[in-house]
Amino acid sequence: MSEPGAPRPTAVVTGASSGIGAATARLLAAWGYRVVCAARRADRVETLAREVDGVPVACDVTDDDAVARLASVAGERVHVLVNNAGGALGLEPVAEADVQRWQQMYDTNVLGTLRVTKALLPALVAAGGDGVVVNVGSIAGLLAYEGGGGYTVAKHGVHVMTETLRLELYDQPVRVTEIAPGMVHTDEFALTRFDGDRERAEQVYAGVPGPLVAEDVADAVVWMATRPAHVNVDLLVLKPRAQAAPHKVHRLPS
Template structure:
């Protein structure tokens, strides 16, 4: 089998970091990408991945990433970078927060795919060592917010919905090519930064999201599912995967307190 070489964005924390760790543990080559160079350096020292510091909302940074990626020779892209800002009613949200969410979740995803798709296509040109066909892969993390609206989520709902549509159209447009396009849509995941960023650094508000919720998902939980999917044979495309904790039925329906069987 050919060597799996994946680029993981958003790799300085949360799901992206967890994917990078688990991918290296599986013996894959990883190019970890994020804005914060010092965090990437610490990750590389610990797990032995390659790194590239880039703000994916900046065109010149993505162009530089493409140059570095040409040397890395990727067979896959795992696009995790993104996030939410604000949880106010629509009329109280700010254009600045909406712009940040669209730049981070939609425009950045387009930029990265535009930059790396030619390299992923190139990786499929030669057959694998056993003579079987080579496949490339694009996996993008969206959210259950892409398809289920909730109060206080207008900007994030809109941005993640747009990102999902981008992925769905890409899958159609790559018809006939040996590239699987896969979406992972997590629900409630506890990470050190997601809710903290959403609430502008207010730790109390961030902590309240998960308070009394029995076993919210961890970044490792989501990364385990993602790397299990990536480990499947290249011709197996798991187009859409929704991952939620048992305590969550919808974005707005989260059980607080112990989970207890009835009857």
């Protein structure tokens, strides 16, 4: 936490309008950060920013101009960047893939992360050794599962981009980290994946004793970001006890 009276360090969280992003913004604010809350839905990030005494930015990470505005608002020094914007669409097999949906997932998860990281990297370096990037990946970026083709491709891209950036910045005062959550029960992830079909979305979590919640992931993200400056948490895989793999989940009988 920052010292009383000292300027607050700055954290930028994308995808902050709900779920993991909103929970992370709240916890970073509790740790004393000035949180720049970025997401496409302006009304939601404005509400969140008021709650956490942060700064709202309406930002679509697939839009170069919007990302440039985000970098301008964030300022000359950024201590924490949480690349959380992303998501999954559909659960069709590869043979029935919707190319447009695959493109959308790649644009948001991979190229969105790239745009924001590029734009904020000078400010992260300027933080003088305190800069850290936390990319929110997924166990889908480490393992494949049937029906997850487009999402696993995108999250594998995030994973490899994280590894590459770490290699390229090995002599720079910026840490590059990734968290890879498994099943997280949030209000919108599965609902978005299934085009608003709430019954189908709830089936994802049906019978699972204790799936992760957004606050679990936020707690891990903030722990990673607040390690001493010489400590780099390359990859943290976080799953509920009931989930052994993307395709192997314990469910209680209904």
